[in-house]
Amino acid sequence: MNILGQFRFRAIDLLRGTNIVETLKKLRKEQYLDSQTLANLSRNNYKEFLAQMIPTTQYYTNLGSKVASSVLTKEIIRKNTAALFSKWFSHKKYAKGTGGSTGAPLVYYTTNEAQSFMWAGILLSWETLGYQLGDKVAFVAGTSLGKNDIKHKVFHQLMNVTTYSAYQLNDHDIESYLYRIDKSKTKLMYGYATAINRIAEFILKSQNTYSFSHLKGIVSTAEILSDKHRNNIEQAFKVKVHNQYGCNEAGISAFECDFGNMHYINSATRIEFDNDGNALATNLVNKAFPMIRYFTGDKFDIVENVSCPCKRGYPTIENFMGRTCDLVIDKRNKVMHSAFFNVLFRDNKHIEQFQVLFNDHKLTVYLQLDSNDLPKEMANYYLDAIKGKMEFDDYAIEINAPFLEAENAKHRYVINTSTDTSIPA
Numbered sequence: 001m002n003i004l005g006q007f008r009f010r011a012i013d014l015l016r017g018t019n020i021v022e023t024l025k026k027l028r029k030e031q032y033l034d035s036q037t038l039a040n041l042s043r044n045n046y047k048e049f050l051a052q053m054i055p056t057t058q059y060y061t062n063l064g065s066k067v068a069s070s071v072l073t074k075e076i077i078r079k080n081t082a083a084l085f086s087k088w089f090s091h092k093k094y095a096k097g098t099g100g101s102t103g104a105p106l107v108y109y110t111t112n113e114a115q116s117f118m119w120a121g122i123l124l125s126w127e128t129l130g131y132q133l134g135d136k137v138a139f140v141a142g143t144s145l146g147k148n149d150i151k152h153k154v155f156h157q158l159m160n161v162t163t164y165s166a167y168q169l170n171d172h173d174i175e176s177y178l179y180r181i182d183k184s185k186t187k188l189m190y191g192y193a194t195a196i197n198r199i200a201e202f203i204l205k206s207q208n209t210y211s212f213s214h215l216k217g218i219v220s221t222a223e224i225l226s227d228k229h230r231n232n233i234e235q236a237f238k239v240k241v242h243n244q245y246g247c248n249e250a251g252i253s254a255f256e257c258d259f260g261n262m263h264y265i266n267s268a269t270r271i272e273f274d275n276d277g278n279a280l281a282t283n284l285v286n287k288a289f290p291m292i293r294y295f296t297g298d299k300f301d302i303v304e305n306v307s308c309p310c311k312r313g314y315p316t317i318e319n320f321m322g323r324t325c326d327l328v329i330d331k332r333n334k335v336m337h338s339a340f341f342n343v344l345f346r347d348n349k350h351i352e353q354f355q356v357l358f359n360d361h362k363l364t365v366y367l368q369l370d371s372n373d374l375p376k377e378m379a380n381y382y383l384d385a386i387k388g389k390m391e392f393d394d395y396a397i398e399i400n401a402p403f404l405e406a407e408n409a410k411h412r413y414v415i416n417t418s419t420d421t422s423i424p425a
């Protein structure tokens with residue numbers, strides 16, 4: 001055990017009023033309970049949560065017995081914010097915003113307990129790769145991970161985290177990042193899949209001499225990690241990559257184990273699905289601003305009774321289909337998921353990344369290739385496949401033009417240029 005590391009995190013808890021160290025200790029044990037025990041625990045936590053929250057929260061009291069079949073959308077939260085505070089909770093609350101990728105951002109309220117859980121979940125994912133509290137960590141991310149005010153600076157320093165901006169990464173930035181990551185004996189990298197992949201591609205091309213001998217592993221988050229990116233990253237850094245997925249407002253925290261399974265912490269969230277397969281989650285650790293059957297905008301399957309060789313009893317998330325903001329809507333209002341393009345381009349090794357821009361009449365596919373050529377037959381093949389599924393007046397493929405970047409530097413696979421306000425047109 002790393003005493004100094006423990007001390008760093010105890011200091012954070014003391015300064016921020018959180019309880020990260022104790023929550024992490026609890027999760028470390030809890031994860032190895034058998035799946036039946038954990039399923040019962042999740043069910044009981046949910047029951048208790050409803051019993052405490054419904055009578056003390058105006059919005060749910062008004063709904064009465066309809067709570068069990070209700071769906072809480074961002075729109076409803078925006079219109080009913082005042083009625084969503086529970087009178088049961090008397091401690092400090094914090095306003096939090098979620099990304100505005102589907103239009104107006106959402107403001108909700110969180111607690112020290114929920115924040116502690118979020119961080120403990122992230123640390124648990126790092127520990128699957130041998131991370132110990134206090135190890136040097138590199139954050140490669142945009143605004144949603146690497147806030148830059150004084151409070152966050154102190155927090156990151158105590159955590160022993162250095163942030164590296166993923167925003168408009170050029171070769172010169174990457175060169176200096178790599179030097180600093182190697183020299184500071186960084187033990188773990190944590191950040192956006194596409195940004196880390198960009199760095200990995202630079203390493204693979206440049207044949208530089210960094211050994212990253214201190215690096216234990218890389219945890220990718222906030223975006224879907226494609227097999228191609230995972231391979232690139234593992235080859236470049238010669239360590240394992242684990243995926244992590246969190247939907248903080250929903251209390252969802254999932255992490256990949258050594259056997260490639262994404263376990264989610266079911267004691268903290270209760271996940272159900274609507275008829276279209278959208279995940280509805282109840283965040284069981286936020287008792288200030290209860291969100292019951294919250295529409296996450298994510299689609300995936302869950303497997304309750306896992307028997308993973310890692311011996312963790314937490315259920316797993318499978319077939320993650322990304323977010324509802326990754327949807328293309330054609331002129332007849334037919335909806336197509338960005339996964340369609342993933343599948344379409346998957347087997348072409350020259351395509352490194354794609355982005356689809358569309359409005360009411362035109363769809364443009366931006367392809368990042370390892371060269372400047374896309375054979376005409378190939379382009380026509382792609383266009384025909386797209387035309388077979390969607391209807392626009394006009395279609396185009398652009399090769400190696402820069403992608404549009406969101407303010408938080410996450411890669412966007414699909415952008416609706418007629419409604420999207422987070423990206424300058």
Ligand SMILES: [Zn+2]
Binds near residue numbers: 257258
């Ligand atoms: Zn496992």
